[in-house]
Amino acid sequence: MANAINKIKKLELSEEEKRKKELMEMQEALVDNKSAILESLKLMRHMEDKGILPLLNGLVGQGDKVLNVFVKATDKEENTNALRNLLLMVGMLGTINVKELEPILLKMNRGIERVAEQKDTDKKTGLFELLKSLRDPEVNRAITLMLTFLKGVGEETGHKEKNTGQESDERAEIKNR
Template sequence: MAIPITSIKKNELSPEEIKQQKLAELQSLIAEQDQALNKIFEITGELDDAGIFDALQAMIKAKENLAQIAVDQASREPVTNLINHVLKATGVLSSIDPAVTEKLAIGIKKGLDEAELYRENGEKVGVYQFMMALNDPDINRAAKFGLDFLKGMGKELGKE
């Protein structure tokens, strides 16, 4: 019968042995990935020839100056105005029912398609033809929508 195990000896590697083991793993990895490494070296060589690394190095050295320039540019009035416009427009757009926006967008597209069909015919529209066109239910609906839009916009513009 065997002798029972009373202690476990842990085989600890010395720092030199760990270093040798890691070097062996790295050599194995390099041997397996030689094509990929060759491509990486080729790409980095081309980047260096193009001066990209020099530019990156200069940018890193001047990082504080670049950060200051970026902050100065971002705080200019036109940029802050643009940011404010985007925020306000986003707020307005988010308050509109998406179904209404979709219907309006489809209507605009159909209107542009229709206008493109008759754009080149050269006919002049007279006042009588314009008034008669209002009898067309589609034109009347669009004209009414436009007038209602103008009324709503005018009400808002009249507020202090």
């Protein structure tokens, strides 16, 4: 009868065989991801051309120093307020209804164009000319729009305010005086 196997000896690959196996795995991965790798290389080339890669390398290489400078800069009250205001403004941009804003912006652009076309003169508009211009449909429409806008600006919006910090309390205190 045969003797029982007590030890299993694993087949160990030499260093050269391990390297060949890893090289084959890498080649297969390169072939499988060819388009992604080519696009990544294009992106890296553009970043190199624009000087972004050296900048990123410098930032990563000096990470602690850069982070220290950033923390010191944001520690100043005016910079903290600027960051807070920036975040608030970005949040407000999401609440703007662009479809309603576009016609108003187009009208403002047209008004600016007319002012630019108007030659700068010393001519003054008298009271009678002002009253006469109220009959002009364009002027009347503009005044109506401005009055509607002013009514909207005058509406109470406290219930919609997101910034309920100390600044709002200070404004309320000033308002009560």
